[in-house]
Amino acid sequence: MADAQENHDWEGRYYHIDQILDAPGPRTDEGFMAGEGVKDFLRNQAKILVIGAGGLGCEILANLALSGFKDIHVIDMDTIDISNLNRQFLFRQKDVGKSKAIVAAEFIMNRVPGIKVTPYFGKIQDKDNDYYLQFNLVICGLDSVEARRWINATLVNLVDPENPESLKPLIDGGTEGFKGQARVILPTITSCYECSLDMLNKPTAFPICTIANTPRLPEHCIEWASVLEWPRVHGDKKMDTDDPDHITWLYTIAAARAKEFNIEGVTWSLTQGVVKNIIPAIASTNAIIAASCCNEAFKIATSSAAYLNNYFMLIGIEGVYSYTFEHEKKSNCPVCGGDSVSLSIKPDMTLEELIDLLTERQDIQIKNPSLSTPTKQLYLRAPPQLEEATRPNLFKTMSSLIPDGGEVTVTAGTLPFSLSLDISYT
Amino acid sequence: MIKIWSMKKSEEAAGKKKPKTSAAQIRVQKDLTELDLPSTMKTHFPDPADLLNFSLTITPDEGMYAGGTFQFSFAINTNYPHDPPKVKCTQTIYHPNVDLGGNVCLNILREDWKPVLNLNAVMVGLQYLFLEPNTDDPLNKEAAQEMSKNRDQFLSHVKSSMRGANIKGVQYTNVLVQ
Numbered sequence: 001m002a003d004a005q006e007n008h009d010w011e012g013r014y015y016h017i018d019q020i021l022d023a024p025g026p027r028t029d030e031g032f033m034a035g036e037g038v039k040d041f042l043r044n045q046a047k048i049l050v051i052g053a054g055g056l057g058c059e060i061l062a063n064l065a066l067s068g069f070k071d072i073h074v075i076d077m078d079t080i081d082i083s084n085l086n087r088q089f090l091f092r093q094k095d096v097g098k099s100k101a102i103v104a105a106e107f108i109m110n111r112v113p114g115i116k117v118t119p120y121f122g123k124i125q126d127k128d129n130d131y132y133l134q135f136n137l138v139i140c141g142l143d144s145v146e147a148r149r150w151i152n153a154t155l156v157n158l159v160d161p162e163n164p165e166s167l168k169p170l171i172d173g174g175t176e177g178f179k180g181q182a183r184v185i186l187p188t189i190t191s192c193y194e195c196s197l198d199m200l201n202k203p204t205a206f207p208i209c210t211i212a213n214t215p216r217l218p219e220h221c222i223e224w225a226s227v228l229e230w231p232r233v234h235g236d237k238k239m240d241t242d243d244p245d246h247i248t249w250l251y252t253i254a255a256a257r258a259k260e261f262n263i264e265g266v267t268w269s270l271t272q273g274v275v276k277n278i279i280p281a282i283a284s285t286n287a288i289i290a291a292s293c294c295n296e297a298f299k300i301a302t303s304s305a306a307y308l309n310n311y312f313m314l315i316g317i318e319g320v321y322s323y324t325f326e327h328e329k330k331s332n333c334p335v336c337g338g339d340s341v342s343l344s345i346k347p348d349m350t351l352e353e354l355i356d357l358l359t360e361r362q363d364i365q366i367k368n369p370s371l372s373t374p375t376k377q378l379y380l381r382a383p384p385q386l387e388e389a390t391r392p393n394l395f396k397t398m399s400s401l402i403p404d405g406g407e408v409t410v411t412a413g414t415l416p417f418s419l420s421l422d423i424s425y426t
Numbered sequence: 427m428i429k430i431w432s433m434k435k436s437e438e439a440a441g442k443k444k445p446k447t448s449a450a451q452i453r454v455q456k457d458l459t460e461l462d463l464p465s466t467m468k469t470h471f472p473d474p475a476d477l478l479n480f481s482l483t484i485t486p487d488e489g490m491y492a493g494g495t496f497q498f499s500f501a502i503n504t505n506y507p508h509d510p511p512k513v514k515c516t517q518t519i520y521h522p523n524v525d526l527g528g529n530v531c532l533n534i535l536r537e538d539w540k541p542v543l544n545l546n547a548v549m550v551g552l553q554y555l556f557l558e559p560n561t562d563d564p565l566n567k568e569a570a571q572e573m574s575k576n577r578d579q580f581l582s583h584v585k586s587s588m589r590g591a592n593i594k595g596v597q598y599t600n601v602l603v604q
Contacts, residue, residue: 041427136427146505153449194449197508197541205539209523209531209563232527301427334449370459374447376475381459389474409447411456418452 008114014039017068020304029303038302042068046301049135050074051124051151053100055281056141056173058090059290061104064139065112067298072108073118073135075127076101087283124151129158132168137301139171139293145200148172152185152193153335159188169300173293176201176279178316180289183327184296184308187336191310191327194335203277218258218265222274225253241276250275288314332416340420347399347425351378354398358410366419369412373402399425450506454478457545467549478502481516484553490581491521491556494588494601498530498552500545510539511548517599520587522559522570526596530555531565568594 014021021042024034032038048069050060053076064072078100080091090107091100101119108117120127124147132138132154142148152170160166170185172193185192210216211223230239230250240246251271258266272278292312299307311327314320331337341364345354351371358366371378378393378401380386393401402408408421454477461469466487471480482498496519501512513535515528523531532551534543564570572580583593590600 046427145508149449149505149508200508202539205537207531207533207537207563208529208535209565212525212529212531212565213567228525228527228529303427334452370455372447372451372455374451377455377477380455383458383461383463383469385469385471386458386474386477389471407447409452409455411452411459413460418456420447 009043014068021302025305027305029306032303038304039068042298042302043070046137047071047073047135048297048301049132049138050141051138051147052076052141052143053088053090053104053119054078054084054141054143055087055283055286056175056290056293057100058088058104059287060139060141060173060294061090061108061117063290063294064297065108065115065117067294069297069301070115071118072115073120074101074105075120075122075124076104077121077123087281087286124154129154132158133166135168137169137171137297139173139297141173141290141293143174145197148174148193149197149335152187155185156187156192156336171293171296171300173289175281175285175289178282178285180285180314180316181312182289182292182296182308183311184300185310191329192333192336195330195333195337196311196327215257215261215263218254218263218267218270219274221254221257221261221263221266222250222271224257225250225271226275229253239275241272247272247275282316285314285316288316334417338415338417338419340422342422342424344424344426345398348397350395350397351401352394355379355394364419365414366410366412367414369410372409373406374409378402378408398423448504450502450504451477453507454502454545461546461549463546463549464553467553478506482549482552484556486553486556489557490559490584491588494519494556496556496601507541507544510535510543511545513548513552517601518597519601520566520569520583520593520596520598521555522561522564522566522573523555525565529565531560531563533563 018039021038022035024032046069048064048071050057050064050072053061053074057074057076061072061074076099079097080088080095080100080103082093082096085091085093088100090104095103099119099121101121105117105119109115138151138155140148140151155168155170158166158168167187167189170187171182172185173182174180184190206220206223208227211220211227215221215224226239247268251266251268254271255266258264296308299305308324309326312322312324314322329336355369355371358364358369368381370380372380377386377390379390402423404423404425406423408423410419410421411417458469458477466485468483469480470483471477473479478501480500482500484496484498486492486494497516499514499516503509503512513530513532515524515530517528518526530552532548532555534548534551559573561570561574569580569583572583587593587598588601590598592598
């Protein structure tokens with residue numbers, strides 16, 4: 001096996017990359033181990049996870065493989081669609097319908113000798129903390145806010161003050177047409193994805209009254225079909241935007257409505273685009289953002305140069321404009337903000353006594369707290385019905401409510417957001 | 427690999443560890459326990475352990491809908507507060523901004539939703555619709571036309587619809603408080 005690997009690293013294979021790794025430069029980090037040390041880490045030890053094998057993911061995988069990362073894992077829950085082929089260059093027509101992660105992994109391994117790409121065809125939510133702990137770095141090329149929030153919160157939660165290895169840098173790339181962004185998130189140290197949630201453009205939504213009464217655009221007709229007609233005709237049956245039959249039904253309804261109002265432009269693909277909120281993907285934007293993400297991954301993995309602090313944005317709509325700034329942590333961020341307090345209490349302490357303790361303690365000073373665990377409510381002040389439902393818990397012992405080492409989330413009007421308690425029993 | 431941990435040591439943030447409770451869950455807990463509702467609005471949880479699905483009862487004490495008891499269902503998904511709550515009227519009511527299927531035309535439920543808004547804002551917005559129905563953004567077009575062109579006729583339709591009358595072939599829900 002060692003021999004096989006030797007053979008792959010032919011003379012001069014990494015000539016250009018070694019220019020950077022063989023000697024320190026003016027901007028290299030103090031901890032930079034020029035020469036064999038850093039090369040060994042990059043090529044034999046670093047394990048990197050790529051989330052998403054779509055427009056950004058294909059570029060990221062190729063860039064990582066060519067810059068010397070050799071142990072790459074990739075997750076994607078999607079299958080290949082014919083419309084992906086113009087920019088997701090690891091896929092061919094024969095691959096349509098197959099898993100993006102699996103096909104991309106095979107393609108990279110065939111094309112770049114000596115690289116191991118391990119695919120997972122499924123959701124990021126299928127994997128537990130132990131899975132994410134095995135990586136040095138995570139790069140995301142995702143198209144959904146929900147998935148980003150999930151991986152961000154997971155990596156922030158992973159940070160264990162006792163274990164330096166638990167801090168996994170997250171590099172997040174995103175594109176929308178000609179616009180894109182790349183950012184470096186050091187969970188619990190720099191601002192996280194949730195900190196910037198307010199900055200997101202809201203998805204285009206039309207007033208429901210316009211849709212119902214005064215449609216002027218083809219999009220209005222499509223929204224009429226999906227927002228109003230689908231639930232009216234199909235009741236509780238969920239609309240599946242990946243099901244072509246559902247899109248066809250919506251298209252038929254939307255086209256009839258468009259005809260009634262003399263609106264032109266309702267097509268099958270526009271219908272699909274509107275209900276799936278598809279924004280045209282531009283291959284060159286993906287290439288730039290993926291390159292930026294991989295550049296950061298390389299710098300963080302090797303310490304060969306200062307990495308991005310912490311937000312790079314690209315606007316290519318009129319000319320090419322880019323800007324880099326430090327997005328600040330939000331003190332009341334529900335994921336990385338707020339404090340955590342370790343409490344060591346007697347197992348027979350009641351919930352009511354715990355609340356008294358929280359109210360009295362000088363360093364906490366909470367008024368009227370509501371408490372819950374990740375799986376259930378312990379005590380909610382309001383509304384009255386929930387107060388009544390959770391009131392019996394006040395008289396129960398803590399050990400009967402949560403296990404040793406369990407976590408309790410506290411919210412109160414006096415807190416910026418929430419406080420988390422690590423409960424242990426004496 | 428860059429030595430991030432050495433930075434961590436110098437940070438005051440050292441020692442922080444976060445709960446596994448999702449951001450959406452905490453936000454909903456915060457929104458609900460800090461609701462500041464007038465006596466005309468009440469929440470009801472069919473399953474008190476499920477904070478994401480509940481109903482709201484509005485009993486306006488003034489305006490043309492005074493005396494009625496109006497029911498709305500709230501469904502919050504795990505992407506809250508990025509996504510707004512889904513709100514529907516569970517009765518058939520005669521109102522310019524609520525259609526017969528229970529869809530509600532309230533700007534902050536769709537095009538003007540922002541994560542900084544909360545459940546209190548949505549509930550107060552819903553109550554406002556009963557005090558000041560808005561004929562500029564109608565969802566029930568006939569009701570809106572009636573309201574702007576023939577106000578007396580509109581008021582009489584409101585009154586009889588609230589009693590559960592059948593108007594022009596539509597059977598309305600009796601919403602009068604027993």
